Amino acid sequence: MTSRTIIARAPSRQFMALTIGAGLLLNLLPWSPEWYVPDFLAVILVFWGIHAPGRIGLFAAWALGLLMDIHQGSALGQQALIYASLLYFGSALQRRLSGFSVPGQAAHLAALFALAALMTVLLRWSSDGSLPDASIVILVGANTLCWMATTNLLLGLLSRRARPSRARVGSRARTSA
Amino acid sequence: MALSQSPPPFFYQGVSGRTRLFIAVLCSVGLMQIDRHLELTSPLRQGLSVLLHPIVELLQLPRDMTHVVLSAVRSAHEMQREIDDLKQKQVADAARLVGLARLEAENASLRGLLELRARINKPTVVAEFQAAQRDPFANRIIINQGTDRGLTVGDPVLSSDGVIGQVSRAYPLTSEVRLVSDEQLIVPVFLPRVGVRAIAQGLGGQDTFELQYVNLAADIHVGDKIITSGLDGRYPPGLPVGEVISIIPGREGQFPRVLAKPAVSIADHQQLLVIRHQP
Numbered sequence: 517m518t519s520r521t522i523i524a525r526a527p528s529r530q531f532m533a534l535t536i537g538a539g540l541l542l543n544l545l546p547w548s549p550e551w552y553v554p555d556f557l558a559v560i561l562v563f564w565g566i567h568a569p570g571r572i573g574l575f576a577a578w579a580l581g582l583l584m585d586i587h588q589g590s591a592l593g594q595q596a597l598i599y600a601s602l603l604y605f606g607s608a609l610q611r612r613l614s615g616f617s618v619p620g621q622a623a624h625l626a627a628l629f630a631l632a633a634l635m636t637v638l639l640r641w642s643s644d645g646s647l648p649d650a651s652i653v654i655l656v657g658a659n660t661l662c663w664m665a666t667t668n669l670l671l672g673l674l675s676r677r678a679r680p681s682r683a684r685v686g687s688r689a690r691t692s693a
Numbered sequence: 694m695a696l697s698q699s700p701p702p703f704f705y706q707g708v709s710g711r712t713r714l715f716i717a718v719l720c721s722v723g724l725m726q727i728d729r730h731l732e733l734t735s736p737l738r739q740g741l742s743v744l745l746h747p748i749v750e751l752l753q754l755p756r757d758m759t760h761v762v763l764s765a766v767r768s769a770h771e772m773q774r775e776i777d778d779l780k781q782k783q784v785a786d787a788a789r790l791v792g793l794a795r796l797e798a799e800n801a802s803l804r805g806l807l808e809l810r811a812r813i814n815k816p817t818v819v820a821e822f823q824a825a826q827r828d829p830f831a832n833r834i835i836i837n838q839g840t841d842r843g844l845t846v847g848d849p850v851l852s853s854d855g856v857i858g859q860v861s862r863a864y865p866l867t868s869e870v871r872l873v874s875d876e877q878l879i880v881p882v883f884l885p886r887v888g889v890r891a892i893a894q895g896l897g898g899q900d901t902f903e904l905q906y907v908n909l910a911a912d913i914h915v916g917d918k919i920i921t922s923g924l925d926g927r928y929p930p931g932l933p934v935g936e937v938i939s940i941i942p943g944r945e946g947q948f949p950r951v952l953a954k955p956a957v958s959i960a961d962h963q964q965l966l967v968i969r970h971q972p
Contacts, residue, residue, distance in 0.1 A: 541748070541752060544745070544748055544749050544752050545752050545756075546749075546752065546753045546756050570710075573713075574710065574713040574714060574717055575713070575717065577717075578717045578720065578721070581721075582724075582741070583741060583745065586738055586741040586742050586745060587742075587745055587749065591725045591728050591729060592724045592725060592727075592728040592734050592737070592738060593720065593721035593722065593723070593724030593725040593728065594721070594725060596717070596720070596721050596724070597717065597718055597721035597722070597725075600713075600714060600717035600718070600721070601714065601717075601718075604710055604711075604713070604714040604717075607710060608710075639725070643725060643729055
């Protein structure tokens, strides 16, 4: 994965907007409540926080979180806080993660998502005293798995864009010969 | 790791990340408090939800359409299954209904036997039909009571509808019963309408019997009831034996041939009553 990141170039603004839009739409999809559906938007935000720090504004993430708050009907600002924090801590993890293999990175991300879940629990508990069931732990796992898949997919897309086409390499080799 | 390879700006970068996060946290907490305690945020919520609504509706469209299609398919499928279930149930119920009809018949027969038993005033044994003997020339059946219950050869066997026959062989646990239509069985009978006595003797092999020694002058008609006369002391008098089905007039000086069919068809009766002979 690290070899891919070397080839990868900075993603375009449109590409980032596209992925965030996709994450938002995925979150808005009417999923069955029985499924353990990861928070796609959070995963995308963390991904960009790690791989393109500073490109997405903290307040943009906050606003997206607000949107999700409206959609989910949770207290305004709850998800906003989570998204802003995820983006911030994702950026903070950026340097540290580069020294780890995929399982090590996944462990860090799991901890990050667990922290986010803990924050959600605390916020909910402090506002109305309700506590979640064990499914929140599974959701942390789902988020981590989704992050791994997303990283694979997006880095793959980015490095493919960066890779020079074979035909051109071949023609160049021929002309040099 | 970082994808952005633009050189880090050395000069003013705006507010630092930590400060931004702090502001975001403050905004969130403030918003949550306002949202919880005041009604100020509801316009914001409503406005944003109106913006979000068409997107959500659009996203729900494939699911809803799939749902419609699936439910149509499923309802057809379910209907088919329901039809199959109902058919199976019908078959099962039919079997039960047949059983019920059989039970009703059995019940009626038992009630009849009970009444008969009260009327007879003699020791009786209730027996059940066990098997019919495979003999085209002899109309005999096996019942499930034998000498252990005091049955002896010659004991009359009745059903609630009338006379069945007589015990012809008594085994320890079962008995063989000769039916009225058996050639070997003779029952003294009485025709109540015309008031004549006669002797009923089976024809063997057929489900009929013949009346012997009928009074020559008697005006017997088809359909006349035949009952036991009780002259032999074995059969209680007045039990139905059968009814006349045909009369062949005899020639001068001969008895007419009167054919009759038994009142009881053994196929209809599972429960039988045996009158024990009192020595």
